[in-house]
Amino acid sequence: MAAETNKQSMYEGSEVQSFQFYLQHSGEHAAVLRFFREYLPGEFKRIAADKSNLAVLGVGSGGGELDVQMLSLLQSVCPTLPISADVVEGSTELVANFKALVAKTDNLEKIPFTWHVMLSEDYKKQVKDVKKYDFIHMIQMIYYVDNLTETIKFYRSCLNKNGRLMIIVEKAGDGWDLLWRTFSKQLCNESNITYRSSGDVLASVKTLGLQYEEHSIPNTFDITECFDPNSETGQRLLRFMTATEDFSRSFTPQIRADMLKFLRSKCSAEKEGKVYFNSCLSCISVHA
Numbered sequence: 001m002a003a004e005t006n007k008q009s010m011y012e013g014s015e016v017q018s019f020q021f022y023l024q025h026s027g028e029h030a031a032v033l034r035f036f037r038e039y040l041p042g043e044f045k046r047i048a049a050d051k052s053n054l055a056v057l058g059v060g061s062g063g064g065e066l067d068v069q070m071l072s073l074l075q076s077v078c079p080t081l082p083i084s085a086d087v088v089e090g091s092t093e094l095v096a097n098f099k100a101l102v103a104k105t106d107n108l109e110k111i112p113f114t115w116h117v118m119l120s121e122d123y124k125k126q127v128k129d130v131k132k133y134d135f136i137h138m139i140q141m142i143y144y145v146d147n148l149t150e151t152i153k154f155y156r157s158c159l160n161k162n163g164r165l166m167i168i169v170e171k172a173g174d175g176w177d178l179l180w181r182t183f184s185k186q187l188c189n190e191s192n193i194t195y196r197s198s199g200d201v202l203a204s205v206k207t208l209g210l211q212y213e214e215h216s217i218p219n220t221f222d223i224t225e226c227f228d229p230n231s232e233t234g235q236r237l238l239r240f241m242t243a244t245e246d247f248s249r250s251f252t253p254q255i256r257a258d259m260l261k262f263l264r265s266k267c268s269a270e271k272e273g274k275v276y277f278n279s280c281l282s283c284i285s286v287h288a
């Protein structure tokens with residue numbers, strides 16, 4: 001995943017389908033949810049101490065699959081505290097999916113939602129009296145914001161005392177980062193993208209002099225079919241991983257061959273005849 005420099009970054013139509021296909025095959029949400037169950041209860045208890053209500057903001061929440069799980073977890077950790085949720089998401093299609101998911105998730109009817117169907121940049125411009133939140137999360141979306149340091153500075157300024165800004169992003173030095181940095185000329189040119197990983201987020205956080213913690217979210221997924229040009233699954237995974245319309249028609253044949261070789265030898269591990277892509281994520285929790 002990576003950052004688009006134009007403002008076509010929100011997912012609609014074929015991007016939604018490609019992302020959902022990726023989620024089904026990558027186990028990414030399952031890995032993040034495992035991490036949430038270990039990490040968030042302690043974090044939520046600290047955030048909620050001395051509070052009479054809790055305000056949560058999700059930025060780039062997509063279809064809300066992770067948000068509803070986080071909010072349910074927050075309810076179970078703080079059963080007596082009223083919770084409200086705001087969502088800033090650019091995709092009308094994914095907001096509709098999110099609303100449908102809220103409607104069918106037990107207990108979420110107790111949480112009032114405010115939907116800001118807009119880009120993060122527009123939310124930042126639009127809010128005059130900045131609303132304060134106790135927990136703000138940006139999961140796999142920081143690639144798409146215009147100015148990374150300014151964005152972190154803005155959302156951190158929206159935190160209440162003891163609040164946390166949780167950014168989840170591809171981990172520096174792991175599979176995504178190696179692929180996108182090694183082939184940045186081709187991948188970024190083809191998709192009009194600049195790439196970011198946890199290394200870039202940490203650089204911004206350090207420039208701003210903020211206190212933070214970093215945690216790894218390990219994950220791998222099977223990309224064996226990417227090496228079979230006749231596999232539809234492989235081609236669809238490659239489409240998402242390289243942010244191309246059609247991997248088999250993008251770049252020169254030599255570059256495609258080099259990328260596939262690099263994917264196998266540097267970004268993955270082989271086990272029992274299968275190739276597993278190293279897709280570790282990083283959670284950077286910025287303090288108020």
Ligand SMILES: C[S@@+](CC[C@H](N)C(=O)[O-])C[C@H]1O[C@@H](n2cnc3c(N)ncnc32)[C@H](O)[C@@H]1O
Binds near residue numbers: 062064090145
């Ligand atoms: C990779 S998806 C992640 C969705 C969700 N957080 C998850 O992990 O399943 C990125 C999401 O960010 C949204 N997005 C992209 N650019 C955005 C922006 N500038 N402001 C708000 N949302 C944006 C997209 O529409 C998409 O839903």
